[in-house]
Amino acid sequence: IRCQSTSTGEAKTKKNILDNASNLLTNLLSGGRIGSMPTAEGAVSDLFDRPLFFSLYDWFLEHGSVYKLAFGPKAFVVVSDPIVARYILRENAFSYDKGVLAEILEPIMGKGLIPADLDTWKQRRRVIAPGFHALYLEAMVKVFMDCSERTTSKFVRLLEKEESKGGKTIELDLEAEFSSLALDIIGLGVFNYDFGSVTKESPVIKAVYGTLFEAEHRSTFYIPYWKIPLARWLVPRQRKFQKDLKIINDCLDALIRNAKETRQEADVEQLQQRDYLKIKDASLLRFLVDMRGADVDDRQLRDDLMTMLIAGHETTAAVLTWAVFLLAQHPSKMKKAQTEIDSVLGEERITFESLKKLTYLRLIVVEALRLYPQPPLLIRRSLKSDNLPGGYKGNNSEYAIPAGTDIFISVYNLHRSPYFWDKPNEFEPERFQVKRDSEGIEGWAGFDPSRSPGALYPNEIISDFAFLPFGGGPRKCVGDQFALMESTIALAMLLQKFDVELKGSPEDVELVTGATIHTKNGLWCRLRKR
Numbered sequence: 152i153r154c155q156s157t158s159t160g161e162a163k164t165k166k167n168i169l170d171n172a173s174n175l176l177t178n179l180l181s182g183g184r185i186g187s188m189p190t191a192e193g194a195v196s197d198l199f200d201r202p203l204f205f206s207l208y209d210w211f212l213e214h215g216s217v218y219k220l221a222f223g224p225k226a227f228v229v230v231s232d233p234i235v236a237r238y239i240l241r242e243n244a245f246s247y248d249k250g251v252l253a254e255i256l257e258p259i260m261g262k263g264l265i266p267a268d269l270d271t272w273k274q275r276r277r278v279i280a281p282g283f284h285a286l287y288l289e290a291m292v293k294v295f296m297d298c299s300e301r302t303t304s305k306f307v308r309l310l311e312k313e314e315s316k317g318g319k320t321i322e323l324d325l326e327a328e329f330s331s332l333a334l335d336i337i338g339l340g341v342f343n344y345d346f347g348s349v350t351k352e353s354p355v356i357k358a359v360y361g362t363l364f365e366a367e368h369r370s371t372f373y374i375p376y377w378k379i380p381l382a383r384w385l386v387p388r389q390r391k392f393q394k395d396l397k398i399i400n401d402c403l404d405a406l407i408r409n410a411k412e413t414r415q416e417a418d419v420e421q422l423q424q425r426d427y428l429k430i431k432d433a434s435l436l437r438f439l440v441d442m443r444g445a446d447v448d449d450r451q452l453r454d455d456l457m458t459m460l461i462a463g464h465e466t467t468a469a470v471l472t473w474a475v476f477l478l479a480q481h482p483s484k485m486k487k488a489q490t491e492i493d494s495v496l497g498e499e500r501i502t503f504e505s506l507k508k509l510t511y512l513r514l515i516v517v518e519a520l521r522l523y524p525q526p527p528l529l530i531r532r533s534l535k536s537d538n539l540p541g542g543y544k545g546n547n548s549e550y551a552i553p554a555g556t557d558i559f560i561s562v563y564n565l566h567r568s569p570y571f572w573d574k575p576n577e578f579e580p581e582r583f584q585v586k587r588d589s590e591g592i593e594g595w596a597g598f599d600p601s602r603s604p605g606a607l608y609p610n611e612i613i614s615d616f617a618f619l620p621f622g623g624g625p626r627k628c629v630g631d632q633f634a635l636m637e638s639t640i641a642l643a644m645l646l647q648k649f650d651v652e653l654k655g656s657p658e659d660v661e662l663v664t665g666a667t668i669h670t671k672n673g674l675w676c677r678l679r680k681r
């Protein structure tokens with residue numbers, strides 16, 4: 152939620168009136184024990200000029216890990232407690248839906264997994280999740296490598312040009328570069344379409360960015376004016392949005408048509424036995440279309456693809472951006488990562504096997520997700536009245552909530568909670584490093600790895616929902632391993648060839664949020680050949 156900045160006395164008075172009115176309304180509307188929940192005061196006025204999740208953090212420290220936030224005519228319950236988060240996301244998951252988020256995303260993603268109603272979600276999740284099987288992921292390593300190589304080759308070319316003029320460094324907005332890279336990867340991995348956005352700008356690429364921009368606008372604008380009849384035709388940005396959607400939908404429809412025309416039916420086991428490492432098109436779309444008994448209408452398939460395009464693009468670009476932002480401020484950790492890259496890879500390309508050995512790199516990605524979770528808030532709405540359990544320190548109270556309660560699970564607060572992390576605001580990938588205790592049991596510091604043996608990364612199970620890099624419960628991210636592998640490879644390829652430093656000071660890099668945390672004006676970096 153973004154607020155416009157105002158500073159006159161008159162505006163302040165208006166804000167106070169609005170705050171008081173909204174608190175009153177909230178209490179009247181909510182009723183029950185939710186009324187006894189601590190309430191964040193001054194909700195509206197505190198939100199100016201900085202992303203919402205910063206204010207939610209301050210209120211968490213002040214009011215505890217379950218509190219009520221009155222905002223305008225609406226109230227939200229803000230949860231920063233692992234037990235309560237586990238209850239909502241896993242134990243009683245089907246009593247909650249995506250609420251506000253689904254309302255915003257439905258015009259774009261239709262009945263795709265993120266906004267889908269429960270019945271559609273159950274059916275599609277069963278079909279889509281097996282698509283991310285081990286052989287598919289192994290085949291994706293080549294896609295991640297080829298795309299990352301395209302990016303680093305572009306940097307090498309730019310650097311050589313600079314060197315011919317006597318320079319030794321180039322300056323780039325790495326956030327924009329990661330955005331192009333992530334788009335190329337998701338296009339190829341999900342529907343075998345090469346956006347080629349690292350090197351060119353096409354109408355489809357512009358339409359994808361236009362759509363993402365509109366999704367962000369909708370999630371940060373107070374009044375859903377786009378729901379007003381005729382707004383889609385009368386408001387210029389809404390007309391543009393409809394045009395962008397049509398361009399993407401036409402592109403996806405053509406890909407679906409093509410995949411269906413070349414369909415080779417098989418069951419899941421047969422599909423998984425395909426020689427994924429040799430076939431030309433190993434995409435998820437191929438899997439979804441070829442699967443026997445999974446006949447699905449084109450509209451649903453298009454919604455699925457659109458959802459994965461959006462869910463997998465911005466999140467990955469963001470984690471890479473913040474990983475570099477953090478590393479650039481910690482040159483010794485960048486060196487440590489490069490030492491690992493040199494010893495595991497040397498000058499070689501990454502393989503599925505060598506990727507597993509890049510453990511420090513993987514922990515850098517995970518630590519970047521701890522400090523900058525994508526998205527920083529998980530949004531839910533209770534479908535019926537419910538009782539939230541008491542939680543950890545500072546929160547022993549149970550709360551009854553009525554049906555229709557909007558909830559923000561603040562992953563940002565959980566990940567920076569002083570109750571669960573040493574030096575919560577510091578970048579310390581080592582905090583997750585595998586330790587061997589006297590009995591020879593391997594474990595991540597502070598976590599219990601026996602809860603999830605063989606896990607690729609410290610996850611929500613090991614941390615008992617104190618750490619949610621990819622959410623948790625039945626609606627957990629389907630692309631977690633895809634994303635982790637992709638980010639580790641992209642980061643490794645960059646650091647294999649370049650030293651990176653920030654162009655300005657870290658304070659110059661301003662944060663903004665929509666669905667993800669990103670920068671206001673780009674992540675401007677200086678790259679030097681190693």
Ligand code: HEM
Pocket residue numbers: 264265276341458459462463464466467470520524525526529530619620621622623625626627628629630631633634635638
């Ligand atoms: C859901 C994070 C990459 C597809 C989620 C959720 C999180 C998340 C936290 C849960 C949302 C909720 O509970 O409300 C991330 C992060 C990524 C990433 C941090 C990258 C670093 C991807 C990729 C794909 C993907 C690459 C697809 C290829 C999805 C889908 C869902 C989802 C389809 C909805 C799952 C469902 O509701 O069943 N993601 N994601 N994500 N993600 Fe990801």
